[in-house]
Amino acid sequence: MVKRDWSAAEAAAHEWLDAWSGNVPGGVVLGMQNGAPKLIAAAGHCGAGLGPIDADTVFRWASITKHVFATCLLESKTFALEMPLVEALPELATAPAAVTVGQALAMQGGLPDPRECLTLLGVGNHERTEADALYQWMAGCDWLNAVPGTEVAYSNGGYRLLEVAMARRGFVFSEMVAAHAERLGIGMRTSEHWTDPVPGLVPGHVPEADGWSEGFQGMHLSAAGSLSGSAMDLARWLGDLMPRAIFNRIARPMPLGSGEATGYGLGISLARIGGMAVPGHGGAQAGYRAGFLCDPEDGTVLVALTNRDDADATGLIAHVWAALCGVAPGTLPKPAGEWAPPGLYVAAGGALWAEVRPGSIIVRDAEEKLFEGDDGWFVSRAAQSDMRLRFAEGALTGTLFHRPVRLLPARDDQAVPDLDGNWISDGAFLQIRGRVLNWGGGPRKCAAPMTPLGNGRWLFEANGRRICLDRLSDDRLRLSLARARGVEYQRL
Structure with a gap:
């Protein structure tokens, strides 16, 4: 059993939190062992006129919701993990129908993420969408x-589908959460929409050039990220969950179809810290960041919740955990630094692209920090974004999400896209003229320059995202992001 140094953990927490002291958004770190609080460190304010943050401040938990839903699904004993989704949702289109329940929960189903699909259809983050309409649309994709079973790549799609399947069998997630909250005497609760009243919920803060704005999401929330509560609520929930056999099941990583090991289970990932594989998860929503780590061997829980969009809650909680366990700073992974020539890279075919930056890589517009590995390799620390890369012979080689890759520097071949005209997808409309893509209408119309990647691939920016356009034929093109790679448009 690892010896715990709670004084060192508290000092490590303040190394981060002290930068948020004063009249700015902040966060809280809470440590608990066998139900007894051992560490409470907080800094910053809840919002204008709302006072300082503490262990009972209510935040959105974002994707930390996932392991709670996986727990409820297993408790219902309704679906076997090996069962294809079509057995619960017979109206699903052919492609998602064969994905299994386990694959959907373990990020192995290849299911598109609804939020990123909406982005590719020009629907903004603030536009409201409803549960039934979202499900019917997703079912037809x-x-x-x-x-399925070939990679671990993050998506919220499986959780939304399974929440519908559970409700059809009489197991409503919000009701199951409410029953657990009442049993434990905690304030954990679900929300249908961002605007639903939540007692004590603090606003999330997004940094702007001239201050802060309040975070917002229009899309209907789901079992992928609908929970809120305090740090104390989350620690008590985890303290109750860890001794149960069901925790071992959701925390156990699910291998790929090939049998290759992964670090991601059912809403729980394993963080590698000083030779330890520590169960936990992170979460991000507009204005909020969250993270937790835990050890069922001695009932230890660490939670970090923040109400600021620029916080790195998972990095904070890993830093505190290392101090708690006496992991020497010199034994922790070293940030990558200048690990490869910066710039854009692209696969020989298809829409896989990346941008190398000092210390990180952006893949399909999703950034991941990298660290020094062995023998000149650079690796990620996120089980749901497994990466092992190096630059050799003019190319990035290695694996992304457990799949082999070779990416070459993008090139401007001076080609004209030859895509002039009007394009439509499921009612969404865009227009291309030369190297400029026009999207939206009226005051929301934007003209996005198209950056060539070579071989019929182009990047353009819209709704704050860099989107890849892949020309499939004279009359078909495909738009893609990290979690949604298949939205096709037809030329009118």
Whole structure:
């Protein structure tokens, strides 16, 4: 059993939190062992006129919701993990129908993420969408990001589908959460929409050039990220969950179809810290960041919740955990630094692209920090974004999400896209003239320059995202992001 140094953990927490002291948004770190609080460190304010943050301040938990839903699903004993989704949702299109329940929960189903699909259709983050309409639309999407069981790549799609399947069998997630909250005497609760009243919820803060704005999401929330509560609520929930056999099941990583090991289970990932594999998860929503780590061997829980969009809650909690366990700073992974020539890279075919930056890589517009590995390799620390890369012979080689890759520097071949005209997808409309893509209408119309990647691939920016356009034929093109790689447009 690892010896715990709670004084060192508290000092490590303040190394981060002290930068948030004063009249700015902040966060809280809470440590608990066998139900007894051992560490409470907080800094910053809840919002204008709302006072300082503490262990009982209510935040959105974002994707930390996932392991709670996985727990409820297993408790219902309704679906076997090996069961294809079509057995619960017979109206699903052919492609998602064969994805299993386990694959959907373990990020192996290749299911497209609804939020990123909406972005590719020009629907903004603040536009409201409803649960039934979202489900009917998702059920008809007959494509996947990847062959099920071949990669671990993050998506909220499986959780939304399974929440519908559970409700049809009489197991409503919000009601199950409410029953657990009442049993434990905690304030954990779900929300249908961002605007639903939540007692004590603090606003999330997004940094702007001239201060802060309040975070907002229009899309209907789901079992992928609908929970809120305090740090004390989350610690008590985890303290109750860890001794139960069901925790071992959701925390156990699910291997790929090939049998290759992964670090991601059912809403729980394993963080590698000083030779330890520590169960936990992170979460991010507009204005909020969250993270937790835990050890069922001695009932230890660490939670970090923040109400600021620029916080790195998972990095904070890993830093505190290392101090708690006496992991020497010199034994922790070293940030990558200048690990490869910066710039854009692209696969020989298809829409896989990346941008190398000092200390990180952006893949399909999703950034991941990298660290020095062995023998000149650079690796990620996120089980749901597994990466092992190096630059050799003019190319990035290695693996992304457990799949082999070779990416070459993008090139401007001076080609004209030859895509002039009007394009439509499921009612969404865009227009291309030369190297400029026009999207939206009226005051929301934007003209986005198209950056060439070579071989019929182009990048453009819209709704704050860099989107890849892949020309499939004279009359078909595909738009893609990290979690949604198959939205096709037809030329009118």
